[in-house]
Amino acid sequence: MSLSDTARTQGATPATQRRDPRQIPDRLTTRGQRVLKSWEALLLLVGIAIFVANCFASPYFLSPWSLSDATFNFTEKAMIAFAMALLIISGEIDLSVAAIIALASTAMGAAATAGFGTPVLVGIGLGTGLLCGAFNGVLVTRLGLPSIVVTIGTMSLFRGLSYIVLGDGAYRGYPDGFAFFGQGYVFWVVSFEFVLFAVLAVIFTVLLHKTNFGRAVFSVGNNATAALFSGIRVPRVKMILFLLTGLMSGVAAICLTSRLGSTRPSIGLGMELEVVTMVVLGGVSILGGSGSIPGIVIAAFVLGLLTFGLGLLNVPGIVISIFTGALLIGVIALPRLIAKGRR
Amino acid sequence: MPYDTTSAGDTPPVGQPILALNGIEKVFPGVKALDGVHLSLYPGQVTALVGENGAGKSTIVKILTGIYQPDGGEILLNGTAITFPTAQHAAAAGVTAIHQETVLFDELTVAENIFLGHAPRTRLGLLDWRAMRRAAQAILTSIGADIDPGVKLAELGIASKHLVAISRALSIDARVVVMDEPTAALSHKEIHELYELVEKLKAQGKAILFISHKFDEIFRIADRYTVFRDGQFVAEGRIDEVSESDLVQMMVGRSVDQVFPQRTPTLGEEILTVAGYAHPTEFEDINFTLRRGEILGFYGLVGAGRSEFMQSLIGITRPSKGAVKIEGHVRIIRSPAEAIREGIVYVPEDRGKQGAITALPIFQNVTLPSLAQTSRNGFLQLAEEFDLAREYTQRLDLRAASLDTPVGALSGGNQQKVVIAKWLATKPRVIILDEPTKGIDIGSKAAVHDFMAELAAEGLAIIMVSSELPEILGMSDRVIVMREGRIVAEVSGDEMTPQTLVRHAAGIGQEDAA
Numbered sequence: 047m048s049l050s051d052t053a054r055t056q057g058a059t060p061a062t063q064r065r066d067p068r069q070i071p072d073r074l075t076t077r078g079q080r081v082l083k084s085w086e087a088l089l090l091l092v093g094i095a096i097f098v099a100n101c102f103a104s105p106y107f108l109s110p111w112s113l114s115d116a117t118f119n120f121t122e123k124a125m126i127a128f129a130m131a132l133l134i135i136s137g138e139i140d141l142s143v144a145a146i147i148a149l150a151s152t153a154m155g156a157a158a159t160a161g162f163g164t165p166v167l168v169g170i171g172l173g174t175g176l177l178c179g180a181f182n183g184v185l186v187t188r189l190g191l192p193s194i195v196v197t198i199g200t201m202s203l204f205r206g207l208s209y210i211v212l213g214d215g216a217y218r219g220y221p222d223g224f225a226f227f228g229q230g231y232v233f234w235v236v237s238f239e240f241v242l243f244a245v246l247a248v249i250f251t252v253l254l255h256k257t258n259f260g261r262a263v264f265s266v267g268n269n270a271t272a273a274l275f276s277g278i279r280v281p282r283v284k285m286i287l288f289l290l291t292g293l294m295s296g297v298a299a300i301c302l303t304s305r306l307g308s309t310r311p312s313i314g315l316g317m318e319l320e321v322v323t324m325v326v327l328g329g330v331s332i333l334g335g336s337g338s339i340p341g342i343v344i345a346a347f348v349l350g351l352l353t354f355g356l357g358l359l360n361v362p363g364i365v366i367s368i369f370t371g372a373l374l375i376g377v378i379a380l381p382r383l384i385a386k387g388r389r
Numbered sequence: 390m391p392y393d394t395t396s397a398g399d400t401p402p403v404g405q406p407i408l409a410l411n412g413i414e415k416v417f418p419g420v421k422a423l424d425g426v427h428l429s430l431y432p433g434q435v436t437a438l439v440g441e442n443g444a445g446k447s448t449i450v451k452i453l454t455g456i457y458q459p460d461g462g463e464i465l466l467n468g469t470a471i472t473f474p475t476a477q478h479a480a481a482a483g484v485t486a487i488h489q490e491t492v493l494f495d496e497l498t499v500a501e502n503i504f505l506g507h508a509p510r511t512r513l514g515l516l517d518w519r520a521m522r523r524a525a526q527a528i529l530t531s532i533g534a535d536i537d538p539g540v541k542l543a544e545l546g547i548a549s550k551h552l553v554a555i556s557r558a559l560s561i562d563a564r565v566v567v568m569d570e571p572t573a574a575l576s577h578k579e580i581h582e583l584y585e586l587v588e589k590l591k592a593q594g595k596a597i598l599f600i601s602h603k604f605d606e607i608f609r610i611a612d613r614y615t616v617f618r619d620g621q622f623v624a625e626g627r628i629d630e631v632s633e634s635d636l637v638q639m640m641v642g643r644s645v646d647q648v649f650p651q652r653t654p655t656l657g658e659e660i661l662t663v664a665g666y667a668h669p670t671e672f673e674d675i676n677f678t679l680r681r682g683e684i685l686g687f688y689g690l691v692g693a694g695r696s697e698f699m700q701s702l703i704g705i706t707r708p709s710k711g712a713v714k715i716e717g718h719v720r721i722i723r724s725p726a727e728a729i730r731e732g733i734v735y736v737p738e739d740r741g742k743q744g745a746i747t748a749l750p751i752f753q754n755v756t757l758p759s760l761a762q763t764s765r766n767g768f769l770q771l772a773e774e775f776d777l778a779r780e781y782t783q784r785l786d787l788r789a790a791s792l793d794t795p796v797g798a799l800s801g802g803n804q805q806k807v808v809i810a811k812w813l814a815t816k817p818r819v820i821i822l823d824e825p826t827k828g829i830d831i832g833s834k835a836a837v838h839d840f841m842a843e844l845a846a847e848g849l850a851i852i853m854v855s856s857e858l859p860e861i862l863g864m865s866d867r868v869i870v871m872r873e874g875r876i877v878a879e880v881s882g883d884e885m886t887p888q889t890l891v892r893h894a895a896g897i898g899q900e901d902a903a
Contacts, residue, residue: 070779070782070783070789071790071792072791072792072793073793074791257767258760258761258764258768261769265749268747268749269746269747269748271743272742274705275735275743276746276757276811277724277725277758278726279724336748
């Protein structure tokens with residue numbers, strides 16, 4: 047760089063004419079290189095491997111209806127996982143999502159018993175989700191409490207309310223139209239839940255990767271202080287994410303309740319851990335700051351195929367959870383092991 | 390002895406380097422950080438390593454301490470080739486480093502901090518607390534530190550913590566001590582204590598590599614110098630054979646005849662008026678005005694309330710009373726987002742925590758406060774982001790492999806350029822720079838100063854908070870001095886002398902006024 051005194055005083059001259067422009071390239075890698083090196087590419091390979099293994103393992107696996115059934119294994123969890131991914135990227139977490147499902151389902155069951163129709167039930171399901179999300183969000187953003195503690199608390203609280211209302215009982219009397227959300231098919235073997243999953247995947251991909259809001263989420267997760275100093279309204283971003291997670295839990299509650307056709311207080315028990323597993327497997331850093339929605343989509347398929355394949359082989363549920371746990375640890379450890387081996 | 394005792398006996402004769410690095414190369418994607426550099430460290434001598442940011446100073450320190458592996462060249466310890474595949478290997482060979490921000494643990498005792506990871510053990514393999522305390526006490530005494538090894542680190546001040554960090558470095562029986570900007574966080578008195586410590590280490594025959602941006606320090610304590618420029622070795626020799634300007638010439642490869650840009654300020658209309666600003670604990674009764682094209686310096690000692698006041702101007706903290714007028718209209722700013730809309734931006738002192746998001750790429754950092762301009766209906770427009778980022782980083786002569794490089798991969802001076810570029814891209818009316826050149830090298834400093842002068846000439850109003858007297862005096866049109874949360878003086882013209890500013894800042898001869 048060469049600066050002469052005359053140039054210094056002529057501040058109005060355009061920068062490019064003033065000095066030898068040191069051209070900095072936009073990027074050094076192409077889009078293809080980044081995709082090939084990405085976590086998502088590795089995960090996709092794992093998914094293909096599990097798919098092939100499933101084909102060999104069971105003759106029933108490759109039929110369209112069987113594949114369609116397999117999708118129900120992940121669609122509801124993935125809907126929550128999309129919102130949860132954003133929340134975890136921002137540096138927060140919501141462990142109360144399964145409890146929100148229980149509370150929302152109970153509220154819908156009570157309304158159905160009181161004779162309300164499908165549109166009202168849907169409104170109640172979504173509304174309960176939003177309210178629960180707002181409750182979590184206010185505790186975290188207004189009182190500054192750590193979200194992991196807050197949502198462990200609300201996890202017990204929301205499901206506890208459901209137990210108080212239902213006890214040993216169950217709600218069953220859902221209107222006929224309500225069954226469509228969890229049992230309906232839009233076209234041939236393509237279920238309504240799968241279509242909803244696909245649409246939400248696109249919406250969340252655009253939201254996280256193509257909008258200012260998504261950029262704010264990454265900024266907050268990487269350095270909330272610097273984001274605040276840069277004019278990002280950090281509490282507002284987090285509040286929106288808690289609302290969104292609550293809302294998606296409400297959506298999942300509608301689908302799950304509709305699919306099961308009944309509500310017990312134990313509905314969706316333990317699902318929060320499967321959702322978090324899906325998010326982490328999808329490449330979201332549990333410490334916040336990085337991750338992608340396409341990663342979640344692939345992780346959803348991987349987990350869904352794995353559990354469905356094992357189910358076809360009559361492997362008991364407890365053992366399946368051992369496999370998912372091993373898969374999670376294995377896929378996360380693999381890149382580190384490879385990196386160590388190279389050194 | 391943590392290192393090979395047989396070789397420890399035959400100390401090399403003076404004149405032979407204890408540690409020599411020859412033809413060291415290190416390549417990062419897109420950048421050749423070190424290109425065949427050479428560095429020799431002699432026992433009982435302090436070698437100052439000088440160079441601009443990006444010269445490769447931190448890279449060579451990381452190679453010396455086993456964090457990076459060189460891609461070429463050799464390391465000779467007492468004339469024998471050696472490699473440092475891990476940090477433990479470097480420590481075992483007696484190479485230790487004291488970094489700008491050494492990691493210590495507040496909740497552990499001083500002795501535990503010193504011996505963490507290599508504490509003496511009893512025969513049963515348990516920690517030998519008594520031996521540890523005794524050894525810690527011995528090291529602390531040897532460096533003249535009056536610290537009880539049994540107290541928790543949290544109870545110590547910053548200078549004492551530094552001494553603990555040095556003790557920790559010495560506890561591995563170091564032969565080579567690397568000091569990477571050790572005085573950056575220290576006060577005047579503490580710096581002198583550090584000098585004495587360096588003398589003691591020299592007397593013990595240790596080879597010291599001293600990295601600093603402060604020339605007075607280098608000429609005060611160094612025996613030898615080595616200069617790097619853009620990853621290449623430039624020169625080395627005895628420090629008493631060169632002058633300050635020789636060194637600067639070698640560092641930048643051109644003569645720096647004047648440190649600060651010549652300006653003839655043309656002051657425009659008043660743009661910012663602050664009246665009666667107060668905060669319950671940090672500051673009170675702040676009144677001043679700022680005009681277009683003006684550089685207003687804020688001088689004071691650390692803790693005078695300058696940063697706290699500046700942060701209240703952009704809505705990070707709320708003042709309890711007082712008003713801000715922008716172009717004559719009263720404005721209430723409750724958040725940085727509102728401050729940006731009003732055209733007041735703040736370049737914070739703490740780059741890593743408040744200024745930059747180091748994990749995100751350069752272009753995303755630059756455009757973060759300007760996303761409303763570069764996006765369309767809330768959707769990102771990457772091409773426009775790259776254009777904006779390129780325009781402003783180029784104006785500041787940023788050096789980076791690409792705009793997609795994470796900010797954390799840049800040197801301190803270049804990180805600061807990114808942060809300044811980010812705020813200029815919002816096209817502000819008032820820019821507040823808090824210690825804008827703290828911890829960055831001479832070349833980057835001059836670039837920032839030149840740029841400030843350009844901006845003022847374009848009509849931007851600039852507030853510069855600085856604790857560096859030459860910078861305050863060289864850049865400001867007018868200086869406000871703060872002490873204990875209050876404005877104690879406003880000086881301009883011939884009154885702007887180092888003596889006046891220091892006296893006001895320290896409160897010397899002000900008792901009658903208070």
